[in-house]
Amino acid sequence: MEKQVTGGNIQKMETPGGKGAASCCSPAESTTKADAGSCCGQPKDALGQPGVVDGSSRPATVTVEWSQADYIGQIKCRLGFSRMEYTVSPGLYAVGKPDNGSDVLVSANYKLSFDILRHSLKGLSVWILALDTKGINVWCAAGKGTFGTDELVSRISATGLKGIVSHKRIILPQLGAPGVAAHVVHKKTGFNVYYGPVDAKDIPAYIAAGYAATADMRTVKFTFTDRLVLTPMELVPALKKYPLYALSVLALFGLGPLGIRFESAWSGGWPFLLIGLITVLAGAFVTPALLNVVPSRSFAVKGWITGMALLLASSGFTGIFGMDYVLMVATFILFPLLSSYIALQFTGSTVFTGMSGVKKELKFAIPVYLLAAFISFVLIVIYKLREFGVA
Amino acid sequence: MKYLLDVTSLELFKEKCTGCGLCAEVCPHAVFAIKDKKAEITDRDMCMECGACAINCAYGAIKVDAGVGCASAIIGGMITNSNPACGCGDSATKNSECC
Numbered sequence A: 001m002e003k004q005v006t007g008g009n010i011q012k013m014e015t016p017g018g019k020g021a022a023s024c025c026s027p028a029e030s031t032t033k034a035d036a037g038s039c040c041g042q043p044k045d046a047l048g049q050p051g052v053v054d055g056s057s058r059p060a061t062v063t064v065e066w067s068q069a070d071y072i073g074q075i076k077c078r079l080g081f082s083r084m085e086y087t088v089s090p091g092l093y094a095v096g097k098p099d100n101g102s103d104v105l106v107s108a109n110y111k112l113s114f115d116i117l118r119h120s121l122k123g124l125s126v127w128i129l130a131l132d133t134k135g136i137n138v139w140c141a142a143g144k145g146t147f148g149t150d151e152l153v154s155r156i157s158a159t160g161l162k163g164i165v166s167h168k169r170i171i172l173p174q175l176g177a178p179g180v181a182a183h184v185v186h187k188k189t190g191f192n193v194y195y196g197p198v199d200a201k202d203i204p205a206y207i208a209a210g211y212a213a214t215a216d217m218r219t220v221k222f223t224f225t226d227r228l229v230l231t232p233m234e235l236v237p238a239l240k241k242y243p244l245y246a247l248s249v250l251a252l253f254g255l256g257p258l259g260i261r262f263e264s265a266w267s268g269g270w271p272f273l274l275i276g277l278i279t280v281l282a283g284a285f286v287t288p289a290l291l292n293v294v295p296s297r298s299f300a301v302k303g304w305i306t307g308m309a310l311l312l313a314s315s316g317f318t319g320i321f322g323m324d325y326v327l328m329v330a331t332f333i334l335f336p337l338l339s340s341y342i343a344l345q346f347t348g349s350t351v352f353t354g355m356s357g358v359k360k361e362l363k364f365a366i367p368v369y370l371l372a373a374f375i376s377f378v379l380i381v382i383y384k385l386r387e388f389g390v391a
Numbered sequence B: 001m002k003y004l005l006d007v008t009s010l011e012l013f014k015e016k017c018t019g020c021g022l023c024a025e026v027c028p029h030a031v032f033a034i035k036d037k038k039a040e041i042t043d044r045d046m047c048m049e050c051g052a053c054a055i056n057c058a059y060g061a062i063k064v065d066a067g068v069g070c071a072s073a074i075i076g077g078m079i080t081n082s083n084p085a086c087g088c089g090d091s092a093t094k095n096s097e098c099c
Ligand code: SF4
Pocket: B016, B017, B018, B019, B020, B021, B022, B023, B024, B038, B039, B056, B057, B058, B059, B060, B061, B062
């Protein structure tokens, strides 16, 4: 009865080079013989396009356990390395020993999402249908529409799902709902969309309860730990700009009428190297971590408060109050607002900030940032001119 | 946790609602409740404009200006004068946990 399909193998879809190959695939996952070789480093699947019915092999079976490579891959991913290459092939996968009565769970082809899902399926025999979300997690992809009605409909037919299961139930992660119109999927494929819980770990309980999620399973939380795991993705991009910042600071302070002088570059510049780090920390780490503690609903204001607080708290080290007053004023204008700007970026990672709110913040914040940048620039020019003895 | 008050574009047209309950099911912030076979907005300030309720309402009873609440995406949209799109897919340096 069962039609056979080529399931997705765990493989890297677009391998630009050998780099990152270890993170993509863990041999432990593919237990079908044909899969073992096709995984790492090979840009194209030797078995043909995943998910195409060709009658020659069964869907790949994946384990619920994570291998060491999976753990390492996750850490790298969380830190922002080779994140975009962290994918599985779209298509159908088997967990345990599923048959035509087994549930179908839909997921993204972002390996981090996929791994979290399979890890929570201990003891279950189910199918996983991985959609082609271009390696992006369910929530993001749903917002973009890649985890969406069209992709779901075409993936259902490409994998021949109708011939594999005899029921009409597909379970989607609730966070995929912004991209999928359940009634349209039903009209086009006959399958009924069941929205599962927000968290994959609640899936066994959801299924056991007859596909019912409690109110608690239906709401997103944004705990301290949730926020903490996101902070590296805030810190890394900000810190990538740090070397350029450091160089500019040193150049600014070293710049004398007769060229760059290294002693003054360091003696004048080092407090600002420190202040720069503190600013990044305030915006990208402290504000997200203490999001519920820092006053104000506005992320821009939260970031400013944190930045200002840390700037003041560190004044003993940076000696900011002993500085030339023009420089001091410029510092107090510029750096807390930089923290504010960085903190505002965290709106992209939260699960409760809507577009209208962020737009409202930006409308107010951007003019302030631009004005502050301009004033600080003028103050710095004044400072340098005075130093040169011109003004 | 609640974001800015009174900004959401969420609208419910009760006359079209059949009380099917799907909006209450998909909303990750429990914005909807079903009372007397009709959907009801409980706390609109919890809405993050994800659009899940509107796209899944088969009867067109919900309208929301859905989009990513992501500052860098919106700034990008302002600069290029297009709809805010998230950078997740485009570059490895962008935040892909975002939007
Ligand atoms: S999804 Fe639409 S029809 Fe169903 S309860 Fe909500 S508003 Fe009413």
